[in-house]
Amino acid sequence: MEEVCRGMQTYAGISVVNALPGWYGSSMAIDLKVEVKVSETEYCESQDILIDTIIQFFRQKYNLPCMKAEINSEIPPKGGLKSSSAVSTALIAEIMRRYKIKDVDPPKLSAILSLKAGVSYTGAYDDATSSYYGGVTFTFNKEFQLIEIKEPPDISVVLLPRGNRQVKIDLNHLKRYAGLFQEIFNVARKDIITGMRLNGIAMAEILGYDTSPIKQALKGGALASGISGNGPSIFAVTKPGDEGKVIDIFSNFGEVLVTRVVEPRSLE
């Protein structure tokens, strides 16, 4: 039988705690995937700023040829569902696999190169670790420190997936809330759902998004609901089997997607 060669796969995520205000972040992997394959090319064509930055790093450090990345992504870009971290960790891991490179930490390099490419504010190490390892990760992005990876709660995830963020992110304004979000981070380490509920509502209000889908989902029985990342995607989580009411509510606002959380993977 012909062997199917799958590229490296990583995951989307929803925010437990946004790291922009206080550097401490937490993200929960969900079952929307990115798969990246890499092939050698004769000429180095420019693709996307993030892809180019990653390929350039490996070419310079390991003296590799020109490469082209084929990206299959189920995640809307620029939507708060961690597309950039999923793409960058998958591409880094795929290049490492192809060229048998061992001395790189994919989420950490993703954070460093996302900053260099200008697609991230803190490096999004929280998102990179959940994309790559699965589970619920807790990080201190300022020092690329992985504090903890937790098992996700037994929940279903209902999404209003939206891409192409239009709101302007004012980092200095967000930093005024550092103390609040560091406190939410402490809550989330003990109780993930309460943390994501507080973060999701607070981020929606601070960034000026319409909070009606969130409020209605919470009234309709969602355990938590809010803006993921910097938006505009909106999530709600429910007990498995309780999704129906929230799906009906979210359907009034756009196309709805239901997905699962992802367990941490063992990387031997």
Ligand SMILES: Nc1ncnc2c1ncn2[C@@H]1O[C@H](COP(=O)(O)OP(=O)(O)O)[C@@H](O)[C@H]1O
């Ligand atoms: N399918 C894709 N193909 C190539 N690059 C992608 C893809 N999806 C996301 N990206 C990269 O990620 C960036 C979006 O990052 P960001 O605005 O942080 O979005 P998100 O909130 O989804 O992580 C894009 O500008 C692009 O560099």
Ligand SMILES: O=C(O)C1=C[C@@H](OP(=O)(O)O)[C@@H](O)[C@H](O)C1
């Ligand atoms: O750029 C960054 O450093 C981050 C962006 C946000 O995610 P999105 O890019 O998914 O909005 C945020 O939730 C994350 O904690 C850190």
